[in-house]
Amino acid sequence: MLAAEGLGKSFGANRVLHDLDFSVDAGEVLGVLGPNGAGKTTLFNLISGDHAPTAGTMRFNGNVLNADPPYRRAQMGIGRTYQIPMPFAKMTTFENLLVSAAFAGRSREGETYARCAAVLRDCDLIQHANTEAGKLTLLNRKRLELARALAPGPRLLLLDEIAGGLTNEESRELVELIRRVRDRGVTIVWIEHVLHAVMSVASRMIVLNFGELIAEGPPRAVMDDPEVQRVYMGIDA
Numbered sequence: 181m182l183a184a185e186g187l188g189k190s191f192g193a194n195r196v197l198h199d200l201d202f203s204v205d206a207g208e209v210l211g212v213l214g215p216n217g218a219g220k221t222t223l224f225n226l227i228s229g230d231h232a233p234t235a236g237t238m239r240f241n242g243n244v245l246n247a248d249p250p251y252r253r254a255q256m257g258i259g260r261t262y263q264i265p266m267p268f269a270k271m272t273t274f275e276n277l278l279v280s281a282a283f284a285g286r287s288r289e290g291e292t293y294a295r296c297a298a299v300l301r302d303c304d305l306i307q308h309a310n311t312e313a314g315k316l317t318l319l320n321r322k323r324l325e326l327a328r329a330l331a332p333g334p335r336l337l338l339l340d341e342i343a344g345g346l347t348n349e350e351s352r353e354l355v356e357l358i359r360r361v362r363d364r365g366v367t368i369v370w371i372e373h374v375l376h377a378v379m380s381v382a383s384r385m386i387v388l389n390f391g392e393l394i395a396e397g398p399p400r401a402v403m404d405d406p407e408v409q410r411v412y413m414g415i416d417a
């Protein structure tokens with residue numbers, strides 16, 4: 181579904197991603213790990229079109245992603261959440277979804293309304309449809325962030341630390357929701373520091389360190405990798 185070759189991103193002299201090759205298969209949940217500043221969010225910014233790469237190419241379903249802006253990527257079927265949800269606080273939950281669905285602009289008004297209501301139901305938010313987004317609890321803000329990304333009907337969903345800041349019970353609820361999204365056929369790439377959450381869903385993981393890929397494989401094998409333990413958990417073999 182997604183393939184990157186020689187992908188790189190520098191901000192001036194700061195080389196953040198370097199010569200990255202990786203791919204995402206349709207239907208999988210790929211976990212992305214790495215220490216703070218490793219370049220994980222920057223990678224998402226390149227996939228979502230928020231930033232342009234300085235080297236390499238990316239293909240989505242075989243089509244080269246050129247300099248398409250985020251709304252074009254959303255129309256192509258790429259959706260994302262942001263690490264810090266920033267909904268329109270004075271608008272209701274439902275109105276926030278409508279904005280997102282309209283941003284990608286793929287369907288007619290009536291269909292958009294029905295779709296947003298269905299996404300709210302799927303994300304356990306329907307009882308808060310008319311609540312101002314600024315008044316939601318943290319868990320519901322996370323649900324809204326997910327719902328907002330789902331509203332345009334993505335085929336590839338990028339989750340950026342969506343479990344951060346939640347209690348164990350709350351993160352279990354969110355994991356259930358993410359499983360349901362996966363079961364409906366949405367391919368997921370998930371950056372997460374809450375390891376038990378991402379490991380319980382991911383079929384494969386990659387690990388970045390200083391913008392380079394240092395490990396890739398099944399979740400357990402990746403966590404047992406001495407290099408991953410050293411750079412990510414500070415454990416010396």
Ligand SMILES: Nc1ncnc2c1ncn2[C@@H]1O[C@H](COP(=O)(O)OP(=O)(O)OP(=O)(O)O)[C@@H](O)[C@H]1O
Pocket residue numbers: 191194196214215216217218219220221222223
């Ligand atoms: N717009 C920008 N301009 C300049 N430098 C940037 C920009 N965005 C990111 N960086 C730098 O890129 C590096 C990687 O940042 P990034 O946010 O991708 O890391 P990360 O792996 O997502 O970290 P975290 O786990 O803390 O979220 C950092 O050194 C950061 O300062």
